[in-house]
Amino acid sequence: MNTSFFQILKAKKELIPLVGIVSCAAIGALAFSAYSLFSKSDVIINKSGNPEPWETVDPTKPQKDSTEMVINIADFQEAFKKIQPSSFRSAIGLTECKPVTWEQIGGLEDVKLKLKQKNIDRDF
Structure with missing residues (x-):
């Protein structure tokens, strides 16, 4: 060995x-x-x-004041005029649902046949 x-x-x-x-x-x-x-x-x-980063801070120099930027309710109200949150759109019924035909649904032929046999003729 x-x-x-x-x-x-x-x-x-x-x-x-x-x-x-x-x-x-x-x-x-x-x-x-x-x-x-x-x-x-x-x-x-x-x-x-x-x-x-905190090791490079010079304590003798003044740092940025955190009160320079404040977000208040007026900012949200101004933004709400321009943009509606998706949760609010769905709550008042503004969601867009485009109709889908049977020809646009790919595959699942057995499921489509069973739904058609049950007289469900709606478009999804």
Whole structure:
């Protein structure tokens, strides 16, 4: 049992493509892991070169005031004049339902036949 890896590959040549593919996959996974560790912000190792946003705030400088932008009921009333929510349209019956003929319904021939036999001649 003192055979080397290369002696096994010489004896079983059908394993050579498998070893090549697995090696390439392992090298790719290792390269992507290293790339992620050094450049992706959610798994970065170098925290000093990429600080969190709250770490760059200067407490001596005034920050933006959150009262600059306020949404009130007048804004909603103005938007309601231009756009009606879909839930409101369906509540007052403004939804659009175009009539569909039997020829427009594809497939389900057995179901269509049973509905026609039950005297349901409506268009859906």
